[in-house]
Amino acid sequence: MPIPSSLIPSRFLTLMAHLVIVIDIFWSRENNVLASLPPTHTSLQYQNRDTELIVALSVTLGMFLIELLGFFSGVSMFNSTQSLISVAAHCSACICLSFFVFEKWECWTYWYIFSFCSALPACIEIILMIGVFGLKKKPL
Structure with a gap:
């Protein structure tokens, strides 16, 4: 399988793995x-810390929605650069969030993981969607 076509399933799988870990953190956030x-x-x-973590996890789910909309609409499905960024970010998130759960990291560390591993690829996805839908340009 050539590299560009192997990025599509890799991107989907890392995105889904990250989503599963975030849902798992919802269930086990007490620790x-x-x-x-x-x-x-x-x-x-x-209550304040629990609310902070719930908000962070909810915003992460919103970022997943943005990325999945861009991916399934075809805006970035075949964009190799976005796929590489997304695979790297979500793979890093899976590793970091596994440590977050097993090592019982403090809640504030989730915001760093969120900004680099969820917000960054979602912002790039938004830029691509604006370029395709707003400016009527062909996706690369």
Whole structure:
């Protein structure tokens, strides 16, 4: 299988793996929330950290929606550059989020993972979608 055509399934699989890990973090977020709090914490502090993590995970799901719309509409499916960026970002996210879950990292570290591994490819996807749908240019 040539390299450009092998990027399509790789991109889809890494995107889905990242999505599965994010959904898993929704289910097991209590450990990460507790890791972000001091040993003696109030229920308000717990609620605030839990809400922060829920918001971060929800925004990540929105970024997935943007990327999947661009991918399935064909805007970036055959764009090798976007595919490489997406595969690298989502593969990195899978590794980092696995550590996030197993090592019980604090909630604020999720924002760094989000910005480099979810927001970056989604922003590039938005730029490509604006170029194709807004400016009526052919996808590369």
